[in-house]
Amino acid sequence: MSQQHKRDGFSRRQLIKGMGAASLLPLIGGVAPFAIGGQHAGRVVVVGGGFGGATAAKYLKRANPAIEVILVEPAETFYTCPFSNLYLGGLRDMRSIAHGYDELTDRYGVRVIHAMAEDVDTDSREVILSTGRHLDYDRLVLSPGIDIRWNALEGYDEDAADKAPHAWKAGPQTELLRSQLQDMEDGGTFVMVAPDNPFRCPPGPYERASMVAHYLSQHKPRSKVLILDAKDNFSKQGLFTAGWEQLYGDRIEWVGLSNDGRVTRVDAGRLEVETEFGTVHKADVLNVIPPQKAGWIAERAGVTDDSGWVPVKPDTFESRQVENVYVVGDATVAAPMPKSGFCANAQAKVVAAAIAASLESRPAPEAYWTNTCYSLIGPEYGISVAGVYRVQEGAIAEVSGGLSPADAPAETRALEAEYAVGWYNAICQDTWGTST
Amino acid sequence: MRSPRPARHDALRRRLLRSLVATLTGIGLFGLTLPALADGPWQRLEATQAVLGGATPSTRGLVLDLPHVSEDGSAVALTVGFDGELEENDYIERIDLFAVDNPSPEIATFHFTPMNGKPEVSTRVRLNETQDVIAIATSHQGERFATAREVRITVSGCLMRNGNDQPEPLSSPRVSVPSSFSVGEPEEIRTLINHPMETGLREGPDGETLPRHIIERFTVSVNGETAFEAELHQSVSANPYLRFHLAPENSGEALFEWFDDSGESARHEVELSVG
Numbered sequence: 045m046s047q048q049h050k051r052d053g054f055s056r057r058q059l060i061k062g063m064g065a066a067s068l069l070p071l072i073g074g075v076a077p078f079a080i081g082g083q084h085a086g087r088v089v090v091v092g093g094g095f096g097g098a099t100a101a102k103y104l105k106r107a108n109p110a111i112e113v114i115l116v117e118p119a120e121t122f123y124t125c126p127f128s129n130l131y132l133g134g135l136r137d138m139r140s141i142a143h144g145y146d147e148l149t150d151r152y153g154v155r156v157i158h159a160m161a162e163d164v165d166t167d168s169r170e171v172i173l174s175t176g177r178h179l180d181y182d183r184l185v186l187s188p189g190i191d192i193r194w195n196a197l198e199g200y201d202e203d204a205a206d207k208a209p210h211a212w213k214a215g216p217q218t219e220l221l222r223s224q225l226q227d228m229e230d231g232g233t234f235v236m237v238a239p240d241n242p243f244r245c246p247p248g249p250y251e252r253a254s255m256v257a258h259y260l261s262q263h264k265p266r267s268k269v270l271i272l273d274a275k276d277n278f279s280k281q282g283l284f285t286a287g288w289e290q291l292y293g294d295r296i297e298w299v300g301l302s303n304d305g306r307v308t309r310v311d312a313g314r315l316e317v318e319t320e321f322g323t324v325h326k327a328d329v330l331n332v333i334p335p336q337k338a339g340w341i342a343e344r345a346g347v348t349d350d351s352g353w354v355p356v357k358p359d360t361f362e363s364r365q366v367e368n369v370y371v372v373g374d375a376t377v378a379a380p381m382p383k384s385g386f387c388a389n390a391q392a393k394v395v396a397a398a399i400a401a402s403l404e405s406r407p408a409p410e411a412y413w414t415n416t417c418y419s420l421i422g423p424e425y426g427i428s429v430a431g432v433y434r435v436q437e438g439a440i441a442e443v444s445g446g447l448s449p450a451d452a453p454a455e456t457r458a459l460e461a462e463y464a465v466g467w468y469n470a471i472c473q474d475t476w477g478t479s480t
Numbered sequence: 481m482r483s484p485r486p487a488r489h490d491a492l493r494r495r496l497l498r499s500l501v502a503t504l505t506g507i508g509l510f511g512l513t514l515p516a517l518a519d520g521p522w523q524r525l526e527a528t529q530a531v532l533g534g535a536t537p538s539t540r541g542l543v544l545d546l547p548h549v550s551e552d553g554s555a556v557a558l559t560v561g562f563d564g565e566l567e568e569n570d571y572i573e574r575i576d577l578f579a580v581d582n583p584s585p586e587i588a589t590f591h592f593t594p595m596n597g598k599p600e601v602s603t604r605v606r607l608n609e610t611q612d613v614i615a616i617a618t619s620h621q622g623e624r625f626a627t628a629r630e631v632r633i634t635v636s637g638c639l640m641r642n643g644n645d646q647p648e649p650l651s652s653p654r655v656s657v658p659s660s661f662s663v664g665e666p667e668e669i670r671t672l673i674n675h676p677m678e679t680g681l682r683e684g685p686d687g688e689t690l691p692r693h694i695i696e697r698f699t700v701s702v703n704g705e706t707a708f709e710a711e712l713h714q715s716v717s718a719n720p721y722l723r724f725h726l727a728p729e730n731s732g733e734a735l736f737e738w739f740d741d742s743g744e745s746a747r748h749e750v751e752l753s754v755g
Contacts, residue, residue: 302719380634
């Protein structure tokens with residue numbers, strides 16, 4: 045077998061070293077059936093090192109350290125979308141939203157390969173990397189996040205994103221948007237184009253508008269924020285609207301779908317956008333959050349449907365279309381669960397448990413998930429929405445949940461802003477083992 | 481390194497099974513495509529039976545496009561159109577839309593003329609819960625076509641909202657037409673108007689049921705001749721949006737009018753340039 049297939053050699057020495065590191069830990073996840081003598085409990089390849097992928101890798105090892113886990117992620121440093129709006133608002137630096145993979149390798153014995161997964165052969169069960177390596181798998185976890193649907197919005201292609209950044213994947217795009225904001229003249233207009241559902245992080249555009257307004261109120265007091273939206277309703281709308289009025293007066297203007305808010309053409313060179321009924325808006329800084337789809341490798345693996353997203357079996361998040369492939373996070377159709385980092389983390393734990401069970405031919409444990417989503421309207425003004433989900437009648441259903449109260453005192457909003465930081469530190473600790 | 485796994489054999493067996501299944505499916509489909517399949521949810525709804533008038537619809541040619549899953553049942557984007565075969569000189573005269581499990585299943589009826597050029601409409605609809613949406617098309621000579629799509633409605637956890645401004649009825653009529661037409665070539669027309677489309681089923685802040693208040697009818701005429709009409713019901717979303725086609729033969733004036741059930745109306749005129 046080994047001469048026929050370009051197996052990625054993972055020596056037993058490395059495996060044992062990894063296991064040794066893991067065994068020094070306080071006992072995690074109970075006593076795992078670790079088979080000595082070269083047999084192992086199966087190999088899982090995880091593609092993508094964000095909230096979903098890093099959590100899946102870690103929790104697979106926690107479920108059973110004998111499972112060989114390989115994480116494929118091109119970047120050595122991962123920047124989170126959560127709190128990247130706080131960087132735009134000047135509340136944080138990029139380092140504070142940067143995370144690495146040391147805990148996964150050193151503490152859990154996950155093998156991390158920094159390469160791009162370029163293709164998947166689901167018949168021979170192989171992932172093909174940009175380095176030319178082929179990785180066999182018994183189970184595959186895809187956590188590919190989103191990709192931009194270039195040109196789905198006329199005029200918005202990869203070149204346009206250099207002038208009118210989307211900043212919907214944290215990193216250089218976020219830094220570009222921040223520097224444009226800093227270079228903008230006082231009195232300029234920050235125009236944001238917001239997409240129709242479904243898209244990554246439903247409250248994200250509105251938190252971003254808040255953080256930009258905060259920055260402007262401090263540094264460019266004559267400047268405005270204009271949101272052109274392809275929807276009539278958005279996440280936590282009442283709370284955002286009330287917070288904007290309270291903190292920023294009329295600095296933020298929101299134009300919804302029914303008032304001709306849907307942008308149908310972008311001219312990034314001129315920093316202009318045109319709406320469906322022909323209104324042209326001129327921007328000084330233009331942030332286009334475009335239509336999205338599941339990350340590209342999901343298409344290669346054949347798990348996406350004609351919507352561009354990935355349908356999954358709700359109990360396990362295994363693909364409905366390809367067996368032995370599990371998909372987590374923003375790429376999936378998991379509604380009513382939103383496309384959030386917290387959901388990706390929760391889904392990854394369900395996937396880890398389901399895979400560990402399936403490798404031992406046990407049934408998967410019953411799944412449930414939680415999500416909390418904090419948004420900052422100002423540095424001391426936080427709001428949130430929370431939900432608990434279970435499988436009911438073959439579909440994911442929200443069984444409990446709620447929003448921050450509408451007319452809460454300032455202390456409540458200030459406490460929620462603190463809780464947001466606590467949440468961020470906890471979820472990053474859980475996912476990458478790092479917090480700031 | 482590792483002991484050989486039976487994975488290869490599994491993979492081979494899977495491949496064989498898959499091709500066998502594909503072959504069987506192919507035979508099955510072939511068998512089914514011979515007669516136009518008449519079985520569908522339209523057989524179980526009084527309102528759709530009334531439109532069909534006892535006729536057995538063909539299921540070919542009528543295309544209904546809706547998302548599989550919608551996170552917001554208050555405005556689900558829908559496109560319906562016909563691209564099938566018709567007798568010479570026949571054309572699609574009407575398309576009816578139904579939401580099987582809404583409190584009242586009728587969504588809208590669209591009346592086409594040859595001046596539309598292309599029988600296709602997009603709008604946004606309200607869906608109370610996960611259900612089938614049905615479209616029935618009727619041709620000028622009485623041929624019937626039917627199709628249905630299931631839409632799953634979820635309310636996304638992050639999409640919960642509180643507080644909604646009510647739009648001023650019949651305000652801000654908007655029409656978008658192309659700058660010029662080629663003779664007989666259908667081009668896209670888009671219209672939007674503000675209106676609450678109050679269903680008559682909802683309670684106001686005082687606990688009293690708000691009376692029904694909707695736009696019932698929308699008409700388009702070109703040089704005084706009716707080109708397109710829509711009858712709307714309460715399952716059309718607030719601020720009705722309609723996208724359809726016109727293929728005018730001559731330049732002239734297009735008149736767009738919206739009529740609501742309180743007797744009020746709004747109008748918008750646009751010059752069409754054909755050349």
